[in-house]
Amino acid sequence: MIAQGQYPGSTSKTASELSLFHLLDPDVLADPYPLYHRLRSECPVFWDPYMHAWVVTRYPDVVRILRDFSAERIRTPEQLTAMDLSELNPMARIMVKQMLFMDPPGHKRIRTLASAAFTPQRVEALRSHIRDIVRDLLTKVKGKGRMDVMADLAEPLPCIVTAEMFGVPVEDHQQLKVWSQDFAEMLGNFEHNADCIPRILKSTEDVTAYFRAAMRKENLRPDGLVSSLMNAEVEGDRLTEEEVIANCIVTLIGGQETTTNLITSGTLTLLRNPGELEKLRGNLSLIPSAVEELLRYESPVQHTARLAPEDTILDGKQVWKRQAVIAVMAAANRDPDRFPDPDRLDITREDNRHLAFGWGAHFCFGAPLARMEAQVAFEEMLQWFPNWSLEPVPQVWRANLGIRGLTSLQVNFSSAAAGNSAATASQAAGDHPA
Numbered sequence: 001m002i003a004q005g006q007y008p009g010s011t012s013k014t015a016s017e018l019s020l021f022h023l024l025d026p027d028v029l030a031d032p033y034p035l036y037h038r039l040r041s042e043c044p045v046f047w048d049p050y051m052h053a054w055v056v057t058r059y060p061d062v063v064r065i066l067r068d069f070s071a072e073r074i075r076t077p078e079q080l081t082a083m084d085l086s087e088l089n090p091m092a093r094i095m096v097k098q099m100l101f102m103d104p105p106g107h108k109r110i111r112t113l114a115s116a117a118f119t120p121q122r123v124e125a126l127r128s129h130i131r132d133i134v135r136d137l138l139t140k141v142k143g144k145g146r147m148d149v150m151a152d153l154a155e156p157l158p159c160i161v162t163a164e165m166f167g168v169p170v171e172d173h174q175q176l177k178v179w180s181q182d183f184a185e186m187l188g189n190f191e192h193n194a195d196c197i198p199r200i201l202k203s204t205e206d207v208t209a210y211f212r213a214a215m216r217k218e219n220l221r222p223d224g225l226v227s228s229l230m231n232a233e234v235e236g237d238r239l240t241e242e243e244v245i246a247n248c249i250v251t252l253i254g255g256q257e258t259t260t261n262l263i264t265s266g267t268l269t270l271l272r273n274p275g276e277l278e279k280l281r282g283n284l285s286l287i288p289s290a291v292e293e294l295l296r297y298e299s300p301v302q303h304t305a306r307l308a309p310e311d312t313i314l315d316g317k318q319v320w321k322r323q324a325v326i327a328v329m330a331a332a333n334r335d336p337d338r339f340p341d342p343d344r345l346d347i348t349r350e351d352n353r354h355l356a357f358g359w360g361a362h363f364c365f366g367a368p369l370a371r372m373e374a375q376v377a378f379e380e381m382l383q384w385f386p387n388w389s390l391e392p393v394p395q396v397w398r399a400n401l402g403i404r405g406l407t408s409l410q411v412n413f414s415s416a417a418a419g420n421s422a423a424t425a426s427q428a429a430g431d432h433p434a
Contacts, residue, residue, distance in 0.1 A: 018043065020303070020326065020401065021050040029397050032302070032404075033343065036331035045315035053305060053324035054314065057331035059338035059355070061314065065327040066359040069306035072103050087197070090204045097246035100362065107361060112234050114247055114365065123368045126161070130373055133160055134380045142384065145414035146391065150406060153381075154263035155256075158373055162255040165369075166248065167224015168214050179207040180256045183249065184403050207252075211245045225251065254366040258357075259373045261300035261405030266291070266374065267381070268409055269298055271390050273345045280347055281382050290347035291374045296354035297345050302330040302404050304358070329355040330404070385413035 018039055022028040028035055039046055040057040048055045056065055077089040077096075095101050099110040137156055141147040159173035159180075168176075182203035185196055214226050221227060229244045239247070270277040270290075280290050305326050308319045319325065333354045334342040357364035364370070381388075391410035398405050 016050075018046060018055075019048050019050040020055055020328075021048070023302070023401050024399055029399060030395075032330065033334055036328060036334060039328070040331055040335060045317045045319075047317070048326070051324075051326065053326045054317070054319055055326045055328060056314065057328045057335075059332040059335040062327045062329060062332035062355060063359050065306050065325050066304075066329075066355070066362065068309070069325055069327075070103050070309045071101055071107070071306060071362055087201070090201055090208075093242075094204065094208065094246045094249060097243050098250040099247060099365070100250050104361070109237065110239070110243065110247060111361075111365070114229060114232065114239075114251075120368055123372065126165075126369070127372055127376065129164075130157075130161060130376050131380065133157060134376050138380060138384050146410065146412045149267050149409040149411050150260070150264045151408060153377060154260045154267075154409075157263070157377060158256045158259040158370075161369070161373060162252060165225050165255070166214070166252075167221030167226050172210075175210075176252060177256060179203050179210075179249075180253050183207075183253050184257045185400065207249055208245055211248045212241070215241065215244065251366065254364060255369060257403055257405070258300045258364065258366065259370045261403065262291070262295060262370060262374045263377050264406050264409050265298040265300065265404065266294035266378070267388075267411065268390075268395065268406065269294055269345060271388060271411070276345050276347050277388070280378075281386075284379055284382065286347055287375050287379050288371075289349070289352075290378065291371055292352050292354065293345060293347050293349050294374075295356035296333045296339070296349075296352060298404065299330040299333055299354070299356040300404060301356065302402055303328040304402070329358070388413050 018035070020035075022035060023032055036057055039055060044056065044058045044061060046055045046057075047053075056062055077086070077092045081089065097110075099107050099114065102110060134153070134157060137153050141152050147153070155177060156173070159177045160170055163170045163173040163176055182196075182200050185200065211226065214220055215230060226244070226248060229239055229247065232239060270280065276290075280286050303326050305324050308321055308323050308325055310321050312319050314325075333339070333356065336342050339349070339352075357367040357370075389412045391412055393410055395409070396407045398407055
């Protein structure tokens with residue numbers, strides 16, 4: 001039996017070297033995949049004493065964790081109060097009502113009601129409108145010869161789409177983005193950065209008040225998600241006001257963070273792989289396949305946590321009931337036993353069942369929308385701008401343990417940039433965290 005905090009035959013140095021806490025280190029944040037490779041090959045089930053959790057990195061193990069382990073990892077307000085952490089209760093009251101942190105039957109109930117308001121047909125009907133939004137955003141930068149993919153496209157696109165889907169005023173999309181970023185910080189970092197807690201608590205108060213007020217507005221769009229969640233009914237069951245607010249917030253985060261980082265990191269990845277970029281430019285029908293490969297190659301959400309539902313054995317390690325287990329989807333997506341030549345970008349890759357959106361009952365609720373927005377964005381960018389190259393500036397990654405994304409991405413698409421993509425990509429390969 002292995003004592004908590006130990007890895008068999010390892011030294012404290014080994015534990016220090018392999019901790020996921022290194023995702024906040026500049027070099028590791030720039031390229032976390034060597035760390036994931038070491039974890040997968042040396043200790044695929046690893047007790048991380050700094051994260052106070054088991055870390056799982058092989059594809060089949062990650063699938064098992066996502067499928068079978070408990071998502072109810074958020075402490076209740078009562079538990080936080082007992083731990084003298086009552087200041088966090090406003091966040092806990094929201095998160096315990098979000099489907100992301102629920103097990104059946106509560107999870108099934110919320111998801112069933114939400115699904116009635118968020119059908120695939122409804123998402124597909126947005127495609128032409130999303131294309132109009134992308135074209136409008138690209139029109140604003142076309143004459144400049146360069147753009148910040150993050151600020152000019154990847155951030156505003158899902159913000160505008162999300163605001164419209166909620167049925168709230170589109171001009172509120174920038175404020176919604178600020179709240180989304182704060183909640184993403186909470187999900188990825190707040191346990192390791194107490195300085196951000198006051199800001200997140202203020203955002204929690206403000207976004208809760210925003211959606212509560214939206215639910216009371218007479219002019220709230222009846223076809224918007226807020227109205228749909230309020231009115232969704234399955235066999236006489238409806239969401240409470242607090243459940244509507246909580247799940248609007250989780251949809252806000254999922255609808256923005258994943259798409260923003262997929263478009264921005266995906267663009268960088270294509271520029272660093274000019275052969276694949278040209279292959280895609282020459283055959284736009286490959287875009288859906290390319291988006292799946294970009295999701296596998298640079299997963300916007302790197303990992304998620306679960307709790308062991310009972311005492312169990314993972315790779316010979318004793319995991320006790322209710323111990324935290326971190327499933328590293330980004331490591332599983334580079335598992336050579338599942339994906340041949342996993343560190344090579346291949347936009348025509350077949351059998352590409354990646355885990356970027358999770359697995360099983362908690363598969364990402366906004367996956368169809370994120371995929372569509374990215375597909376339309378890449379198609380329009382490829383058609384509008386024949387030549388892409390990176391501006392020769394360092395790439396700055398957000399210092400977030402769980403969400404992988406850039407802070408900006410400066411791209412040149414002037415005619416003078418022709419043929420320079422590969423060279424400029426090499427010049428700008430030095431990455432630094434935010």
